[in-house]
Amino acid sequence: MAFLPGISYMATLSGGPGKFPVTGQSTSNAGDLILLPVRLAGVQRPVEVDRLFVKAPVLASDLGLAVTLPNWTNEPQQGVKLRIRTDRPVHTVESAMGAKLDVTQDRGFVDVALDLATVDVLMLGYTP
Secondary structure, eight states: SSOOOOHHHHHHHHHSSTTOOTTTTTOOOHHHHHHHHHTTTTTSSSEEEEETTOOOOOESHHHHHHHEEBBBBSSSSSEEEEEEEEEEEEEEEEEOOOOOEEEETTTTEEEEEEESSSSSEEEEEEOO
């Protein structure tokens, strides 16, 4: 790309560089452009989140997964729903911040709902 799409994306959300997004603002075409190669390749996200500005990068190990949850809105988010892909059975799901979790599992997925203030980390332990 002949421009910096990440900076352009943030600028359209926040009104300028260095400012955080304002709750309720919609995304721009820059965000769609950034994700286009991933979508065309048919890549499935390891975590699906029902909120646009709650991201969910995953760290994986032989013992389990850590799902980091930065909340990029300016407000706490109630009832955030995640669908986490896993190729192994999970026996524990914990919140680093002690959030109450609603957890269900079904064929390669762990579904989690929680309230999120600013940031949390979900720790999923594999069944030994």
